[in-house]
Amino acid sequence: MSGFRTTLINCQQCGRRIMVRPSDAERGSIKCSHIGCGAINTLATGSYFDETIVRGLPGFGQLTYLNEPSTTYPLQFGRNVIGTSELATIRVDRFMHNGKCFISRRHCTLTITFDKWAGTLRYQLEDGFADPDSGEKQFSLNGTSLNHIALQKTEIIDVADGGIITLGGADRFQLTHYLIEPVMLNTYKVELAFNPDHTQ
Ligand SMILES: [Zn+2]
CATH class of the missing domain: 2.20.28 (Rubrerythrin, domain 2)
Known part of the structure; x- marks a missing residue:
């Protein structure tokens, strides 16, 4: 007490x-x-679990490019804007399909938060990205899918461990969650x- x-x-x-x-x-x-x-x-x-636990984590999971599984992208806590732009948090290559790239410069956003009640990281996906200054939303040109189901423009959806995110209908990425060790988690229990x- x-x-x-x-x-x-x-x-x-x-x-x-x-x-x-x-x-x-x-x-x-x-x-x-x-x-x-x-x-x-x-x-x-x-x-609940103290949120300062996230400062001590060695990683926050990754995306594996399934079209070429040796290519992986580590994720960061908070907002991950995924796209081909140099301003994206996760900058991916301009993967070409018959001479065309279907990934937008800032294609989708994967936001990682800590669920203090469950003691797990939460991964939420939305198409496009919101301008941090104006809050204005810009959507991708060719859409985003989760497990082969297209996201609606305003939808924000939880991505489970192993979930498959498809950008522009052609490039598939698999999410690997970072799982917090129970021994570590218990030391942050309040x-x-x-x-x-x-x-x-
Ligand atoms: Zn009373």
């Missing part, structure tokens, strides 16, 4: 404020102190005495 401070919650029955002390949190419940109420409020417990957001 280290770090637990006295907190106010709203009583589930009368809606008035009740003060939760460390001893109440330890017991897992608190009796409403307001006259005429006296309801027993349950304090849900739980845990126990909650209770979570006020989840109090019934």
Whole structure:
């Protein structure tokens, strides 16, 4: 219970404020102190993983170019803009198919975040990229698919480990997640005495 401070919650029955002390949190419940109420409020417990874990990770997964599997691209935490532009985070070659390249300069965006409740990295794909200054979205010319299903323009979709991302219908990339070792993960575990957001 280290770090637990006295907190106010709203009583589930009368809606008035009740003060939760460390001893109440330890017991897992608190009796409403307001006259005429006296309801027993349950304090849900739980845990999450500290997000600073991402600073110590040796990598964030990679993309393998399936048309030529010796070619791989390491990913970075946050936003990965994939395309042929020198401004892309993941700059890929202008792969040619009958003299044509189907990958746009900034074709799609793969965003990596840390899910603090699950303790896993999350990979989310969208077609095109959003200008960081204006927020304006620019889409690829030939589209993006996940596992051979075309993404809708405004769609943002989770990519599972091993998912296949196809750019412009011709170039296939397979995602490999970075899996955080459980021994490392457990050292970043934060126990909650209770979570006020989840109090019934
Ligand atoms: Zn009450």
